[in-house]
Amino acid sequence: MNNKMSIIGVPMDLGQSRRGVDMGPSAMRYAGAIEKLQELNIDTHDLGDIPINRPDQKNIDNDSNLKNLEQVIEANEKLAEMVDQEIEKGQFPLVLGGDHSIAIGSLAGVSKHYDNLGVIWYDAHGDLNSSETSPSGNIHGMPLAASLGIGHEKLTNLYGNAPKIKPENIVIVGARSLDPGERELIRERGIKVYTMHEIDRMGMSKVIEETIDYLKDRTDGIHLSLDLDGLDPSEAPGVGTPVIGGITYRESHLAMEMLAEAEVITSAEFVEVNPILDDKNKTATVAVALMGSLFGEKLK
Ligand SMILES: NC(=[NH2+])NCCC[C@H](N)C(=O)O
Numbered sequence: 441m442n443n444k445m446s447i448i449g450v451p452m453d454l455g456q457s458r459r460g461v462d463m464g465p466s467a468m469r470y471a472g473a474i475e476k477l478q479e480l481n482i483d484t485h486d487l488g489d490i491p492i493n494r495p496d497q498k499n500i501d502n503d504s505n506l507k508n509l510e511q512v513i514e515a516n517e518k519l520a521e522m523v524d525q526e527i528e529k530g531q532f533p534l535v536l537g538g539d540h541s542i543a544i545g546s547l548a549g550v551s552k553h554y555d556n557l558g559v560i561w562y563d564a565h566g567d568l569n570s571s572e573t574s575p576s577g578n579i580h581g582m583p584l585a586a587s588l589g590i591g592h593e594k595l596t597n598l599y600g601n602a603p604k605i606k607p608e609n610i611v612i613v614g615a616r617s618l619d620p621g622e623r624e625l626i627r628e629r630g631i632k633v634y635t636m637h638e639i640d641r642m643g644m645s646k647v648i649e650e651t652i653d654y655l656k657d658r659t660d661g662i663h664l665s666l667d668l669d670g671l672d673p674s675e676a677p678g679v680g681t682p683v684i685g686g687i688t689y690r691e692s693h694l695a696m697e698m699l700a701e702a703e704v705i706t707s708a709e710f711v712e713v714n715p716i717l718d719d720k721n722k723t724a725t726v727a728v729a730l731m732g733s734l735f736g737e738k739l740k
Pocket residue numbers: 539540541565567569574575576577578580581582617619667669681712
C-alpha cells in the first residue's frame with residue numbers, strides 16, 4: 441500500500457437531519473487516528489478540516505426536496521479538489537466524515553485518477569436514492585446514486601462530468617435497509633450486494649474473498665467507503681440512522697485485515713460517526729481500530 445497518507449476532515453452534518461456528525465473528524469482524531477497511523481509507520485499528514493459554511497436555518501431546495509443542497513455542494517467541491525490534489529502528489533487520501541453525502545466529493549476527486557474505479561460500500565444502507573425516490577430528502581442517502589450519474593444534476597456533475605463510477609464496479613457490503621427505489625436500481629443496474637443474509641450464510645471471510653476477486657481484475661483502484669452504521673448499533677451506537685442486525689466488530693476487523701492483505705484499497709473514508717449520539721466515543725474508537733486493521737496492523 442501507498443505509505444504516504446493525507447488525512448482530510450469534513451465536519452459536515454448537512455446531508456442528514458441529526459446534528460452532531462459534524463464532530464466526527466474530531467472524535468476520530470481524539471480516539472487516536474493519527475497516532476494509530478504513525479504507529480504503523482505510515483507517513484501521515486493531517487491536513488485538518490475543510491471549512492464548512494452553515495446555513496442559518498434548514499434549507500430545502502424549491503425544485504427538488506433536497507435539504508441544504510447548496511452547502512452540501514460547496515463542501516463537496518472543496519473536498520473533491522483536495523482529494524484530487526493529494527492523489528496527484530502521490531498521497532493516499534483518507535477522508536474523515538461527516539455524514540455520508542461527502543462521498544460525492546471523495547469519489548469525484550478520486551475518480552479523476554482511474555478509468556475503472558472500484559467502490560466497496562460498507563453500509564447498512566445503499567445510499568442509492570435520488571430526489572425522486574428519497575423518503576427523507578437527506579443527501580446522505582444519495583451519494584452512491586449521484587456518483588453513478590443518477591439524481592440532481594448539481595450532485596451528479598459535481599467536479600466534472602457524470603458518471604464517476606460504473607454500476608459493475610460497485611460492491612455493497614452489510615445492506616439491511618434498502619428503500620423500494622434503491623432495490624429497483626440495484627436490480628436494473630446489476631449492482632453486486634452482500635446483504636446481512638449473505639454475510640450470515642457465507643461468513644464475512646467468503647464475502648470479502650469474493651469481493652476482492654470480483655473487483656480485482658475489472659478495476660484499476662478501489663475506494664473503501666465505510667459508514668459506521670454498517671456495524672451493529674450495539675458496537676457502533678454513535679450513528680444517526682442505526683439499523684439493528686448489523687456486522688459485528690470482529691467481522692469488520694476480518695474484512696479490513698483481508699483488504700489490507702490483498703493490498704487493493706487506494707483511497708478510503710470513514711463516515712457517519714456522531715459523538716453526540718455515542719457512548720463515551722465508542723464509535724470513533726471502533727473506527728480507529730478498523731483503520732488500524734485496514735492499514736496493516738497485525739497481532740503478531
Ligand atoms: N448514509 C446513511 N446513513 N444513509 C441513510 C439513508 C437512509 C434512507 N435510505 C434515506 O435515504 O433517507
